[in-house]
Amino acid sequence: MxxxxxxxxxxTYGLFVELGRAPAPDEVAERLDSGTADVxxxxxxxxxxxxxxxxxxxxxxxxNPFSAVPTPHRVHTAGxxxxxxxxxxxxxxxxVLQADGRIETTCPDCRDTIVIGVRNGRPDDDSLLFHCLVPxxxxxxxxxxT
Amino acid sequence: MNLFRSEExxxxxxxxxxPGATIPVGTLAELADAWWHDRLAPDWRPHTREQNxxxxxxLGLTGAFWQLP
Numbered sequence: 001m002x003x004x005x006x007x008x009x010x011x012t013y014g015l016f017v018e019l020g021r022a023p024a025p026d027e028v029a030e031r032l033d034s035g036t037a038d039v040x041x042x043x044x045x046x047x048x049x050x051x052x053x054x055x056x057x058x059x060x061x062x063x064n065p066f067s068a069v070p071t072p073h074r075v076h077t078a079g080x081x082x083x084x085x086x087x088x089x090x091x092x093x094x095x096v097l098q099a100d101g102r103i104e105t106t107c108p109d110c111r112d113t114i115v116i117g118v119r120n121g122r123p124d125d126d127s128l129l130f131h132c133l134v135p136x137x138x139x140x141x142x143x144x145x146t
Numbered sequence: 147m148n149l150f151r152s153e154e155x156x157x158x159x160x161x162x163x164x165p166g167a168t169i170p171v172g173t174l175a176e177l178a179d180a181w182w183h184d185r186l187a188p189d190w191r192p193h194t195r196e197q198n199x200x201x202x203x204x205l206g207l208t209g210a211f212w213q214l215p
Contacts, residue, residue, distance in 0.1 A: 065185070072148075087147050092181065096185045107149070107155055108148050108159050109156070121178075121179050122175055123171045128150065129151075130147070130148070131147075131166060132168075133165075135213075136213055136215075137213055139214075
């Protein structure tokens, strides 16, 4: 990762929040008045540094905590709906947007919907449990599975 | 990384697989705040391994399972 990648990364995140979806490389390039190929190359370096996650086509898959694709972790906050990559990221979306919100997720066991209100960063139901299956040392072995 | 209503749901979902780690949702919210609070900051820099490990340690998430590589 080189210093200029941080500017690309910041613009990518800024556009994600502004648009409510992952930006395409040409959208980031236009904002930065740079070339699309430069953004693509920067994204690859950021991916290798675990600063974002690309899919097999080179598109944004995760700008953690945001997911570019639908997941079982829906977050309603800051006037929009978003997808988190996991339950941890769902809370993270309220954190990064500095807003209260509502998380709708699904119990992987019984498939029931679980709805959690988030106020001032705190869940409104303290009885719920978070389970992390993969040890921290292996989170990035397969971050989509993690 | 999912939310469950109880340990019974977790056990049934694991279906005999080795469990990972289970923490209260309140701790998860604290973890999310510490982990993500600077993510949109203009001066954001990647957290070092030591910074992230300190976050886990501070929340009591210690032991081999929570050791970052």
